[in-house]
Amino acid sequence: VIVLGPGASISALPPEAKLRMVQLLECANPSADALTLRSRGIALANVSAALAPAVAEFAVALMLNAPRQAGADRAAVVRALSGAAPVTALRGKTIGIIGLGRAGESVATRLKPLGATVCYADIRTAPQGLAAGLRLRRVTLDRLLATSDIVTVHVPWGPTASPLLAARELSLMAPGSTLVSTSDPRVVDLAALARALSAGAPGRAALDISPSESVAVAQEDLDRLAHAPNAVMTRGLASASTDLDAAAADYA
Numbered sequence: 001v002i003v004l005g006p007g008a009s010i011s012a013l014p015p016e017a018k019l020r021m022v023q024l025l026e027c028a029n030p031s032a033d034a035l036t037l038r039s040r041g042i043a044l045a046n047v048s049a050a051l052a053p054a055v056a057e058f059a060v061a062l063m064l065n066a067p068r069q070a071g072a073d074r075a076a077v078v079r080a081l082s083g084a085a086p087v088t089a090l091r092g093k094t095i096g097i098i099g100l101g102r103a104g105e106s107v108a109t110r111l112k113p114l115g116a117t118v119c120y121a122d123i124r125t126a127p128q129g130l131a132a133g134l135r136l137r138r139v140t141l142d143r144l145l146a147t148s149d150i151v152t153v154h155v156p157w158g159p160t161a162s163p164l165l166a167a168r169e170l171s172l173m174a175p176g177s178t179l180v181s182t183s184d185p186r187v188v189d190l191a192a193l194a195r196a197l198s199a200g201a202p203g204r205a206a207l208d209i210s211p212s213e214s215v216a217v218a219q220e221d222l223d224r225l226a227h228a229p230n231a232v233m234t235r236g237l238a239s240a241s242t243d244l245d246a247a248a249a250d251y252a
Helices: 031-039 048-063 071-081 102-114 128-134 141-147 167-171 190-199 219-226 242-251
Strands: 002-004 021-024 043-045 094-098 117-121 136-138 150-153 178-181 204-208 231-234
Touching (some): 048 102, 048 150, 048 178, 094 102, 117 141, 141 167, 167 190, 190 219, 219 231
8 A cells, every 4th residue: 555645656666566555645546546556456545525614614614705714825815816707605605516525525514504505516416315314406507607606616637627627608797797716727727717707607616726736727828817907816725734634644
């Protein structure tokens, strides 16, 4: 068994290594690497269950315009948000969750007492008890994008999400709506997002992108979003703390 930290390359593992399992200290399983390992009979696991609550809390904080205290990063977030229309309350808002996995479910749990109407889009239907308990309504992705005041993205990058939100999907979002994503940046077409933000629909975006994820997208696209007055980017803050490092290690 080998444990790899965030950003470590699975492809760098020697093919002759006699492994039974690779444990990643991050949320996503890189799909190409997963297939490679599976072909060698090696199991691949991540720590999404340990990190999901913190990721959900950070996503909700972005919705509320109340990002975590994080030194210069927080100051940059506050400056970037100063020109955007603030979301002062979530009560009465329609919030769409794309991906009802561990993080998406954790977001829904935290939204329940805040009085928002929550819908979700996922390839799987949530268990009846979960959907009823959290008052969730399943809709198509297109309907979610067109009817939500806030859209929050919690899906892994892969062949079916490369990207999941491109120009067509973003064009469905209403003027003044908000896109929040703590997913791999390749899930959203960042160039198309920059153009959509310039046109005002969505009205703003907040993305949390870790340094290890940022190398997978064009620096030009990151720069355009970094300079957009209605976009916010943080650098892996959703799962960045010593407490979470310890939780991930304990889980692994």
